[in-house]
Amino acid sequence: MSTPKTIVSIGECMVELASAGDGLYRRGFAGDTLNTAWYLRRELGDDWAVAYLTALGTDGTSDEMQAFFADAGLVTDHVRRIPERMPGLYIIHLEGAERSFSYWRDSAAARLLAADPAHLARAFAAGDAFYFSGITLAILPPADRQRLIEQLASAKAAGKAVAFDPNIRPRLWPDPAEMRDAITAGAAASTICLPSFPDEAAAFGDASPDATADRYLGCGVGEVVVKDGADPALVATSSHRERIQPATITDAVDTTGAGDSFNAGYLAARLAGVPAPHAVRRGHALAGEVVRHYGALIR
């Protein structure tokens, strides 16, 4: 068998506390880019390895988290371990199936994931495709964010796939203008952009999913998929647009990870050469399964 190619997912994994009813919480490990990596590992065949680029501490929880990555089949060569830092934590609050989060992540180790230029350069040299999000950009100090975006832009210039979910979280940014500038710079360094319409409408004032697609195509992204919950996803390139409706789901319990798993279904299909509209159906099918479970990852 030939050596597998590697997709590197870049970002933060946290301790996740998801409701198990009656005031009990189930502890998991999750974070948007980790969720996508986890589902990518499940969806991709043996011709792709999935690596996770992040930073952890040297405490017991960090050890457990790294073991969790390895058990999931992820390559952990690009996990930095930083003494004196620990992973962040979040609690999922549910109102019906809609979720909101409380975070404790301000001093998380992951904020240093791009602080070592040599570590970052090694990961980029080892990768054939990359995945990151607006949360990845939000947690980095500006100089490290710039360093990461430069690496992503070089990968794009070298013809590698670079996929980006803006996953807009206004609370993680000091101000809306910096957020919009960083998201726009992230998109410009990408070949595939996977935004969610309600987030984009709130942050950029887009009047419709078409407006979101136009804005990202205008940044030089070749392929945009605008997700919209139970409404159709819009897949757009400069020459083609199509709306694809997800199946009706009447038993959704927790939408956490819906967008992340959609991205994994979509990207796994695209990396395997499946045309974009059919890849959207793969994304819908996987996300449809995830919203019927509590927490971000189906175990």
Ligand SMILES: Nc1ncnc2c1ncn2[C@@H]1O[C@H](COP(=O)(O)OP(=O)(O)O)[C@@H](O)[C@H]1O
């Ligand atoms: N209520 C729902 N009914 C059916 N599918 C859903 C529902 N909510 C989410 N999905 C699926 O999850 C995908 C991503 O959902 P969305 O809510 O747009 O993402 P995010 O979690 O990033 O906000 C949708 O494109 C769809 O496939």
Ligand SMILES: O=C(O)C(=O)C[C@H](O)[C@H](O)COP(=O)(O)O
């Ligand atoms: O907010 C963060 O920093 C997280 O990573 C928490 C969650 O695991 C993902 O955000 C879920 O993302 P969705 O797929 O949009 O539901």
